[in-house]
Amino acid sequence: MKISKPYLIVGQGVAGTVLAHHFLQANIPFQIWDSPIHFNSSYAAGGIFNPVTGRKLEKTWLADELFDYLFPFYQQLEKTLNASFFYPMPLFRPFANAEMKQWLLDRKSEINHDFLTWTDDGVWVKQAGWVDVASLLRHSKNYFEKQGIYAAKTFQVADAMDFEGVIFCEGFHATQNPLWNKLPFLPAKGELIRFQSNEPSRDCILNKNGFILPLPDGAFKVGATYRWDEFTQTPTASSREELFGKLTSMGVSNYELLDTYVGIRPATQDRRPFVGMLSGNNRGIFNGFGSKGVSLSPYFAHTFTQDILGEKELQADVSIRRYSHLFSV
Ligand SMILES: Cc1cc2nc3c(=O)[nH]c(=O)nc-3n(C[C@H](O)[C@H](O)[C@H](O)COP(=O)(O)OP(=O)(O)OC[C@H]3O[C@@H](n4cnc5c(N)ncnc54)[C@H](O)[C@@H]3O)c2cc1C
Structure with a gap:
């Protein structure tokens, strides 16, 4: 792949940060800007990753792929940044009450999967834990600054012509960006x-x-x-x-x-992220990670990077192309 100008990643929340580390790994030249006038929701996150969801203790969407990818990704990133921010930790879900316990035990054979260990009081969830997102972002910012690829700047439309492509990782602020505000966000x-x-x-x-x-x-x-x-x-x-x-x-x-x-x-109405470049345009998006930025962004940064390099097309249910009708003139 021949890239003449660098890419621009707009936003250094967890989405922009994780994507930037994948670009470094893939040798895709880029700059990353983060606005001094917008707020960043990643600093508020508990940072928890949990492969189990809902009353019926189901595996979260794509749990096997996401969780197999995120462990080595964050562990390697700790080494790269020489910092500690990844904390695998067992998660305990007590039964809500005796009735719920019985309801779950009656269905145990249908419900059970590899992430669960059952006890008398509730279930233990394996492969859970948390990321100290504030620490990840601070260390990444220093790392990007040292490489001369970070700027505390707010993107303006005229900036786009200096870049091969502009990838918007603006979190909630995308809902106020005229380019993206038609997308079905549900913040x-x-x-x-x-x-x-x-x-x-x-x-x-x-x-x-x-x-x-x-x-x-x-x-x-x-x-x-x-x-x-x-x-x-x-x-x-x-x-x-x-x-x-x-x-x-x-x-x-x-x-x-x-x-x-x-x-x-930055949640979405169809509960799937918005990922990919618009066709015929040098604008792209990496957003819509809702309440799961920590567990979703590594795997999809990987698949987005593969898509940009022309190695493998993004899966249809996260691709921004599912909303291409909103961008036609
Ligand atoms: C209370 C709370 C608890 C949460 N707990 C968890 C949890 O336990 N686990 C989990 O995985 N997720 C959790 N989340 C969700 C998580 O915070 C989000 O998934 C994540 O923060 C989304 O990251 P982002 O990078 O898309 O957005 P942000 O973190 O909002 O980053 C966007 C960045 O873009 C910048 N920006 C915007 N516009 C521009 C522009 N024009 N130019 C330059 N820069 C710009 C902003 O300054 C900001 O830094 C929680 C969220 C909340 C609110």
């Missing part, structure tokens, strides 16, 4: 809090209508809320009450509130 504001307590376990992530995550500094995080009615960066009293309620329902009564984090998940 969801979320909050979580960091707290101090002696009560929760330090050995696992507890997952019961929310999560409690033990942090290396001795504190914990509890999350997360979802709302679809407003998209400001302001924490709300009602979300805080909801998070306190989650703590109570997970058996934590004594705690001290340390911090509140707010972000907006």
Whole structure:
């Protein structure tokens, strides 16, 4: 593949960061810009990756492929950046009540899969854990700066002509970009809090209508809320009450509130990411990772890179080409 000008990656959230590391690996020349005037939702993320979802303990979409890919990816990236931010950790899902326990046990043979270990009180989920996203982004930014490929700049339309292609990794802000605002995003504001307590376990992530995550500094995080009615960066009293309620329902009564984090998940109506270059145009997108940026972005950065290199076409259900009718003039 012959590339005369560099690519531009717009946005250094988890999506832009993970894509940039794949471009470095593939020797695709690029710059990465991150806007000093837009907020970044990745800093609010709990960073959890969890291959099990829903009442019926199903495997998440593409769990086998995603989780086989993400472990070596983040482990290698820790070495490259000489930093620690990847924390595999067992996740425990207690049965909600006796009735639910019986309901699940009656269906155990249909439900069971390799990610689950059953106990009397609930199920353990294997291959779960969390990424310290703030640390990943900070170390990556330093790494990109040292290579002279990072700038704290906001993309303007006229910038596009200097680049082979521009790939927008703007998270929620894509909903305000005239190029992408017709896409069926379904953003969801979320909050979580960091707290101090002696009560929760330090050995696992507890997952019961929310999560409690033990942090290396001795504190914990509890999350997360979802709302679809407003998209400001302001924490709300009602979300805080909801998070306190989650703590109570997970058996934590004594705690001290340390911090509140707010972000907006770039979720999509069809619950699939938006990935790929527009045809006949040098604009592309890597977005729509919703509440799963940490587990989805590595695998799809890999497949997007293969698509750009002409090695393998992107799978249809994530490709932006499924919305090509929105971009025809
Ligand atoms: C409370 C909460 C908890 C969450 N917990 C988890 C979790 O446990 N696990 C998980 O996987 N996910 C979690 N998420 C979801 C996760 O945060 C998102 O999937 C992820 O942040 C999306 O990353 P992004 O890079 O697409 O967007 P962002 O992180 O928002 O990054 C976009 C970047 O683009 C920049 N930008 C925008 N426009 C421009 C422009 N014109 N020029 C230059 N730069 C621009 C912005 O400054 C920003 O830095 C959570 C989210 C919230 C809100």
